[in-house]
Amino acid sequence: MTAEHNAPESNPIVYYNALHPLAEVSGHEERTGRYISAALERMGIARVDHVGGHGVVATIDSGAPGPCVMFRADMDALPYANADGSMTAVHACGHDAHCSMLLAAAGDLVRIVRRGKLKLVFQPGEEDLTGALAMIKDGVLEDVDIAVGAHIRPLSDIPAGSMTAEVTHVACATIGVRFIGATAHASRPHQGVNPIDMAASYIGMVNSIHLDPNASWSTKATRINGEPGVYNNTSGWCEVFFDLRAQTNPLLERMLEMMNTMAQSTALAYGGRLEIKQIDYCPASDYDPELVAMIKSCIVKELGADRLAPATGGGGEDFHFYKVKKPSVRTAYFGVGVGAAPGLHKRDMTFQTQYLVNGVRLWKDIARRLLGDGQAACRP
Ligand SMILES: [Zn+2]
Numbered sequence: 454m455t456a457e458h459n460a461p462e463s464n465p466i467v468y469y470n471a472l473h474p475l476a477e478v479s480g481h482e483e484r485t486g487r488y489i490s491a492a493l494e495r496m497g498i499a500r501v502d503h504v505g506g507h508g509v510v511a512t513i514d515s516g517a518p519g520p521c522v523m524f525r526a527d528m529d530a531l532p533y534a535n536a537d538g539s540m541t542a543v544h545a546c547g548h549d550a551h552c553s554m555l556l557a558a559a560g561d562l563v564r565i566v567r568r569g570k571l572k573l574v575f576q577p578g579e580e581d582l583t584g585a586l587a588m589i590k591d592g593v594l595e596d597v598d599i600a601v602g603a604h605i606r607p608l609s610d611i612p613a614g615s616m617t618a619e620v621t622h623v624a625c626a627t628i629g630v631r632f633i634g635a636t637a638h639a640s641r642p643h644q645g646v647n648p649i650d651m652a653a654s655y656i657g658m659v660n661s662i663h664l665d666p667n668a669s670w671s672t673k674a675t676r677i678n679g680e681p682g683v684y685n686n687t688s689g690w691c692e693v694f695f696d697l698r699a700q701t702n703p704l705l706e707r708m709l710e711m712m713n714t715m716a717q718s719t720a721l722a723y724g725g726r727l728e729i730k731q732i733d734y735c736p737a738s739d740y741d742p743e744l745v746a747m748i749k750s751c752i753v754k755e756l757g758a759d760r761l762a763p764a765t766g767g768g769g770e771d772f773h774f775y776k777v778k779k780p781s782v783r784t785a786y787f788g789v790g791v792g793a794a795p796g797l798h799k800r801d802m803t804f805q806t807q808y809l810v811n812g813v814r815l816w817k818d819i820a821r822r823l824l825g826d827g828q829a830a831c832r833p
């Protein structure tokens with residue numbers, strides 16, 4: 454730890470030790486929000502509480518012209534079932550670390566921002582993909598030109614002590630397609646409409662979708678449920694769930710469109726009815742190349758070229774709604790190698806907290822370049 458992080462308010466581990474035991478699941482981050490707000494209060498930073506639920510938005514406004522930049526940290530933990538059936542919230546995705554890094558940077562950011570405006574966005578509800586949308590609904594994006602996110606990375610992605618300027622995420626969606634037929638006695642199937650036939654045809658059609666093999670994408674049925682009942686009667690409905698993944702948002706949209714058309718035509722062909730529900734949806738990362746290049750140079754400056762890890766990723770992130778809902782926003786998202794193991798979302802995930810300081814340094818350097826004065830300030 455360097456001398457500059459000796460003050461408790463700029464030491465991420467102090468915040469981490471307080472936030473880790475507070476672990477609260479998506480939509481319930483009340484104490485976490487209160488803690489963050491109180492920490493910002495002690496630093497004298499203006500903020501608004503209860504944005505998009507328990508979110509907190511702090512603003513550092515230079516009063517001088519310049520871009521509006523938002524730095525985003527997510528707040529929520531994950532629920533895990535105990536042997537006795539009760540649930541425990543655990544920070545197994547490191548969102549406590551994300552809040553800690555941003556809080557530890559906040560005091561210095563006040564001194565760094567000399568033009569434009571910096572918003573420190575503490576976002577609830579990332580794990581259930583509701584938080585970014587709720588904050589957008591509450592107006593968090595209105596004045597924003599640039600949005601930057603960050604996540605700790607597991608050991609399987611990048612070495613502890615290194616950083617990546619680009620954590621890539623795929624677009625993903627879960628849909629449920631319910632075919633509704635009409636029951637019939639098994640000896641008189643012609644008197645009904647069998648939803649299992651519809652579902653079977655539909656799954657076959659979906660499995661014959663062919664999109665560009667040079668891009669990565671997949672769709673697959675993950676669950677199938679039918680109306681419970683006797684075995685000598687056809688059921689009234691059959692529901693199939695699909696998980697969709699795609700490298701880009703247009704590819705996922707194309708898959709959803711094709712699957713929708715196929716479901717409609719299947720129901721029509723068999724004389725049945727149809728209900729489609731989109732259970733969740735998360736857009737893919739779509740980063741600004743110049744911003745990513747600038748973050749790479751920040752990592753090299755702060756840690757040295759040997760600590761710059763290549764792009765890494767997988768999984769989904771609701772951060773990308775900020776880009777989808779306001780396409781003019783330029784986004785980037787860096788990763789902090791902290792040696793997390795056995796992996797993110799594992800209940801017993803732990804990591805080396807001494808590397809959180811790297812994230813703090815990066816937040817400050819990014820702010821210096823985008824909103825500082827002097828030589829370092831430049832538009833990437
Ligand atoms: Zn997660």
Ligand SMILES: [Zn+2]
Nearest residue numbers: 546547548604
């Ligand atoms: Zn996460």
